[in-house]
Amino acid sequence: MSVTLIENGYLLPMHSRQIIADGAIAFENSRIIYAGPASGFDRAKHRPGKVINAKGKAILPGLVNTHIHLVGAYMKGLTEDVAGSGDTAGLYKRGFPVVCSLADGDYYCGCMTHALEMVMSGTTTFNSTWMNERFAAPVVRDLGARAVLSEWIVGTDLLKLSAKNMERPWDQAMVEKGLDNAQDLFESWHGKANGRITTRISPGGPGYLSDKGIVQARDLAQKHGVGINIHIAEVPGETEFVTKRYGKRPMELGRDLGILTPQTVCFHCVYLNDSDIDIMAETRANLSHTAFHTPKRGYFPPMEKVYKKDVSVSLGTDWCSNDLWKFMRSAILFPRVKTGDVGMMDGYDALRLATVGGARALGMDKDIGTLEVGKKADVILLDLSPPWYRPIREKDLFSNIVYNSNGSDVTDVFVDGEQVVAGKLVKTVNAEEIMRECQERADRIWAKTLPD
Numbered sequence: 321m322s323v324t325l326i327e328n329g330y331l332l333p334m335h336s337r338q339i340i341a342d343g344a345i346a347f348e349n350s351r352i353i354y355a356g357p358a359s360g361f362d363r364a365k366h367r368p369g370k371v372i373n374a375k376g377k378a379i380l381p382g383l384v385n386t387h388i389h390l391v392g393a394y395m396k397g398l399t400e401d402v403a404g405s406g407d408t409a410g411l412y413k414r415g416f417p418v419v420c421s422l423a424d425g426d427y428y429c430g431c432m433t434h435a436l437e438m439v440m441s442g443t444t445t446f447n448s449t450w451m452n453e454r455f456a457a458p459v460v461r462d463l464g465a466r467a468v469l470s471e472w473i474v475g476t477d478l479l480k481l482s483a484k485n486m487e488r489p490w491d492q493a494m495v496e497k498g499l500d501n502a503q504d505l506f507e508s509w510h511g512k513a514n515g516r517i518t519t520r521i522s523p524g525g526p527g528y529l530s531d532k533g534i535v536q537a538r539d540l541a542q543k544h545g546v547g548i549n550i551h552i553a554e555v556p557g558e559t560e561f562v563t564k565r566y567g568k569r570p571m572e573l574g575r576d577l578g579i580l581t582p583q584t585v586c587f588h589c590v591y592l593n594d595s596d597i598d599i600m601a602e603t604r605a606n607l608s609h610t611a612f613h614t615p616k617r618g619y620f621p622p623m624e625k626v627y628k629k630d631v632s633v634s635l636g637t638d639w640c641s642n643d644l645w646k647f648m649r650s651a652i653l654f655p656r657v658k659t660g661d662v663g664m665m666d667g668y669d670a671l672r673l674a675t676v677g678g679a680r681a682l683g684m685d686k687d688i689g690t691l692e693v694g695k696k697a698d699v700i701l702l703d704l705s706p707p708w709y710r711p712i713r714e715k716d717l718f719s720n721i722v723y724n725s726n727g728s729d730v731t732d733v734f735v736d737g738e739q740v741v742a743g744k745l746v747k748t749v750n751a752e753e754i755m756r757e758c759q760e761r762a763d764r765i766w767a768k769t770l771p772d
Contacts, residue, residue: 322369329374347697382444382698384678390431392639427455441727470522473498483557643727667722
């Protein structure tokens, strides 16, 4: 592959607060060979075959989403405004019935629709989990994204859960099936698509899986040398159930079961007390903060305390809305409203969560998260010409971008040096046809599963 050069844009490498007003990045094959001032690139030596003029645009590393259920496209708009007991009525009354009813043929276009939303808004790497995750793998391969896939291993009937249900009849047959699926996913897809697809193990968390099942999942992850994804301290009722059954809070149980490690991504982590936060800091487990998602349900984690501790934080979307720019703003604004402390996090810090923080959480920080020589060419261009960015003061560009960007401002996306989005158009798949089919399948699924 010849060298690709992107020049004349605002280069934000994200390894520091550095802003290069007339910046350039060049990559050959999948690796970056230059990142710096445009004047410093040696054209005679590298002879770029493709040159992109990024004047009026920001050049950024691809965003990293550390928690997504790709099947969640079928939940778009369904769960956010459903009132009910325990503040999780939308999830239990509408969400689980929909996504637990999918036929094999429903997965591809549904998962691809959510993946398109992410890639077109600048996310180049995402960490996905759900049951039958093997159906999501071809989506990643065909779209050209980078992803971690993990089978969600659960041991109870999701359709019988509620915030007030303090009983969980564990079904070991469900657990064994999930473990088998996780094994098959690893054997079939780990390291595939030129290494863009990797896998993890995803025990459902203490609200969805017994302590025995969690240990079995932990052992499988250790066997294959892969990381763990886990929902924990997530929803109302979980802490009460876990405390009643085990005499411990979810984070205490996770620590004692050996599930909280630097290779673990903990989803949501909403219901944390001071001791829980200390456990996360001590174990160096990673917190995937779904900053725009959880407020829809009427609650929010104590991030004002988390940010002050040595806890690894990244951003995840869960499902329904996957534009990480919204999540960056929420990660800043909700703690500010709660505390009045404007200084705890700024625009640069939030953008770090969506790039470097995500890369570290997934153990990929040697390859992605910043724009540096030798790293993977996962690059996005952000159009700064609309009036919501203007006028531009270079010194305050991080704040300008984070507070004012929309996913639709992303014009070009490269993953592994390959252009996936050009001029806001996806090059690898027929997005229009996929969304048409997704709508048809969604209409059928909703008619079958929704009561109204």
